[in-house]
Amino acid sequence: MNCILLFLVAITTVRVSNAQCTGSMSSSGHEVSWTVSGENVEFTVSADTTGWVGVGFSLTPSMPNSDIVVGATNGMSYVEDRWASGQSTPSLDTQQNLLETEINIQNGRTTMSFTRTLVTGDDQDLDLNQCVHLLRAMGSSVSFGYHGFGDNNRGVFETQLCLQDCVVVPTQTSSTSSVATTTSSEVEDGLDLSSIPFFEMASSLEFTFTTTTVQVQITPSPVIDACSSNPCDQICNVTDGGFECSCREGFVLESDGTSCEELMTLELQNRVSLTLISETRETFTQERQNLFRNATATAMNNYCRRNPDDCDIITDDGARSFRKRLIPRTLLRLLKRQEPASVSADDIIIVSIVDTSNGLEVTFFIRIMSGVISAQAIVDAVEEAIDDGVYSTAGFTVTDVIIVDPPPTPTDDDEDDGFSGGQIAGIVIGIVVGVLLLLVILSLLAYCLGRDKNSKQRSQNIPQTDDELAMQKLPKDPFNRQAQGSVHSVKMTFVGVQDSDDEGEEQRYN
16 A cells, blocks of 8 residues: 655744834934834934925935935925936836825924835835935925035935845745655565565555644844944945945045045036946946046046146136136146146046946046046046047946036126126226325325425525525625625615705705
């Protein structure tokens, strides 16, 4: 008789208790809290603003390829599911996967809450059954738009959100297996089973097995958290080989791989983004990064030699336009006998590296001496280098070269190398005021000198006696007969008027 052995094992799992299944984070006036319930997770987001608030989920501490939720209420209310494909305004998702949304303002603080499933199955949503970075942002207006600069307006929470241990794995239904054994009489050219006591007994006995369901609780293996010692300045990401440091938006990772340096306003305004086709974060090793930097430095130097007027070093917000208006840059360089600045590989500062569907998006700027090179000059240089084969020689295929934060469109006055009307008026007023001041100074000087001279002459010419005064009134000797020690004789003629008495007297005397 055949012996049938039946086995039935049913294995189930239960949710593993983890501190991150419910929790909260806060940073720079922003706060986010969450609670996992079954396959759903409920979020509450608040910030110090009466405008819009937002939270994002991203695999990297940056905006591209992130799942965004924004909301506002102040005359109009909305809570929207959006997707950010790059450094631009996130677009509205075709499918809205937010449940039980609510938003309100209290004491000058906007609070938004929503529920979503951990895995929505939507290409425009990020699965939350993995570790993700939490982005934060807010705006001053109700209409969703650019958040502006400043750590208070946007940033990244320092701790990643890891909800994968909160997921309930569906019960695995086991199958019933049957194993048939036969007696020795049914075995051809095989082992004689009749000599084995068990099978000899099995030929006359029938075994009955009951079905048993076994419930197994899975306990995660202890994982050594390489980030527990806080080796990074801002954000620490656990990797298979240990950890990897990254920085919040507006900062750049320094050469030591752990410290973050805050970018200056000019550096933020002159960032350039490009895409390396068929490149990924894994393939973009340090050696490949050095090749990219060398190619970019070569591109920039070639461009500056051909276009020296476009390679000025910008040191502050107004230096470029001021110098351009006053003196043409080529003439200024000739006067100073300067050559265009030479760019080295170390001057290429890579800000972020993000995997995209088209390739690897690399954002960088060029810091040289005490300033930066304009983003437009970098774009022009890279595009020329693509045509010249500089990047293909280094093993890169480059596309989508853009300025991250394009400056406002310049007006005609901004492009004019001459003086503006206001500048001309200011110069004329300055010249007139200067001439008037010079005339006043000269007049005062002449008055003071003339007054001193007259005073000196009067002190020298005042007579001391009546005789000296009489001598000054005498006529000069026309024959110049005066000699030292001579005596002057004066002939005086007296003229009288005679009257009748005088005539009688004259007769008597005669």
